[in-house]
Amino acid sequence: MEYRKNIVWHHSQVSRSHRESLNGHRSVILWFTGLSGAGKSTIAHAVEAQLHQRGCSTFVLDGDNIRHGLSKDLGFEDSDRKENIRRIAEVAKLMLDAGTITLTAFISPFRLERELARRTVAEGDFIEIYCNCDLTVCEQRDVKGLYRKARLGEIAHFTGISSPYEPPENPEIVINTDQMNIEECLAHIFDRLQKMGILSPIPVLPKALKRSSTK
Template sequence: MSSSGKHQEQHDVYHNVVWHCSSITQSDRIKQKNQKPVVLWFTGLSGSGKSSIANAVEVRLFQQGKHSYLLDGDNIRHGLNKDLSFNDTDRVENIRRIGEVARLFVDSGLIVLTAFISPFATERQQVRALFPETQFLEIYIDTPLTVCEARDPKSLYKKARTGVIKNFTGIDSEYQPPLHPEIHIKTEKKSIEACAEEIIEKLQQLGYLEGE
């Protein structure tokens, strides 16, 4: 089949797909859970501490009785996105899929934490556009490359420097840091616990940890 034929076939399929509206609305779920659903989008270099900090934040949310779920980059690539590589095109698709999954979770009334490098500003903006303004918070885990490389918990930087791994963010693939994140955490001289507490305090200030 020619490319034009495939495009027409896809168009015909999507033309017949309509959004199913559930009898239970997001507002109903918000009232049931007594919380404000939001995506906490953690972004930063590999080794910056995204997953560890996001996990520590979720523990604190759980202790406060909040309903949440953590989507971690490595975990997602074991299943939903295991067919994707780490080239720029597949990185974009990786983030697109996660954005759509996060949107469904937020519709269910959850606080969703996502821990992904998500290196490109355009793709992060496209995910942000999926949500109402109050339901997406970008959290920049700001750790210098030298610190991330010194930590290198999975020896990924070492492999990237020797050419074993290609398209590694910060080495031979670009990372575009957020210019105006809602929460900016500089981790170099802080513990995981201190970073998590700073995020919780910011969420409290913004009104996300108060009941509806």
Template sequence: MPTDNIHWHPVSVSREDREAGNRHKSALVWFTGLSGAGKSTVAHEVERRLHQRGCSTYVLDGDNVRHGLCVDLGFSALDRVENIRRVGEVGKLFVDAGLLVLTAFISPYREDRARVRTLFEPGRFIEVYCECPIAICEQRDVKGLYRKAREGLMQEFTGISAPYEIPQAPELVLNTGKQSIEECVSRVMRLLEERSILTADSAGPGSGPDVQ
């Protein structure tokens, strides 16, 4: 697509200005893992904890995004690539807006996740791998997706008929097959504090120590 006539318009309110108002830094926390690994559950609970501390947040959830932004995409390899590309670009806009963004996507390909990482300054993209044995994921299969995939009713299903590439160097690994939701959430919160995304100024009502 020709871009000769498209020019970036300078902003009058910077990300730093918005961060100062929010009293926390903005970043993208990218939860990846198999279907049923607990990505959405942990992401939404982390958001709840952040909201209690007065943080400005938003969760981009895999299923929800496919109801609108990515409604035109299927689950082929090419469509999965485009799905993650779009989410990465939206996440970048939200981070520029000063928000703490959490995404919950299977995002099975390392290359796609690495490409999203390049959109952000160092420290602004935090990859969290939700590690969970596929047997446990299948036990949690409230949507019946694994059953359909096993019966051949669903094609290109990650972990069954399509690959999942485990992150090689994520910022955090959560063993969601063994650790409780509370423990997983506390580990994410601690990481955000250790990386100075959250500061003492971010502490609000209901914050308290995030240790187990």
């Protein structure tokens, strides 16, 4: 499109490193993926609560919440699912630059879309956390009755029933939520994040920002 030639990225005087220094920690995207009922939202919010207690700047992008606003125009066909993940990846990238630890809780069923989300940021900024849970356990946990409706044909394109889920091949973190309780999941996640240097303190930058002159 011709108009795109006139679009220029404006660089802020306040960089990501300045924001990280102010927050006292590096920013990162923690991407939770797994079947419906695998515990993504529950664990993501529990991780955020612990990070908040440590004084970290955090925000959870939750699948249901996003579909109330940013993606309310999308359905659940494969093409809409892909567009949903593309939007989330771009929002998460902006929040990464804002110096925030961003936690995303989405089924994000397709490997290609998760890989594209990973590629939107630099290596080491995207931490894939696979909430591995057997389908039968997910169905047993189904308080909304979605799996039952999907098996009755009342819901189309439902992941795990009428639409595929492609498990991550090399996720940074795996939690087996059908075998581990939430405390064990949290302990494992924080142990891995610590070993990866994600939670290491960031030193305060010694130099103040310089004002740029406007002409």
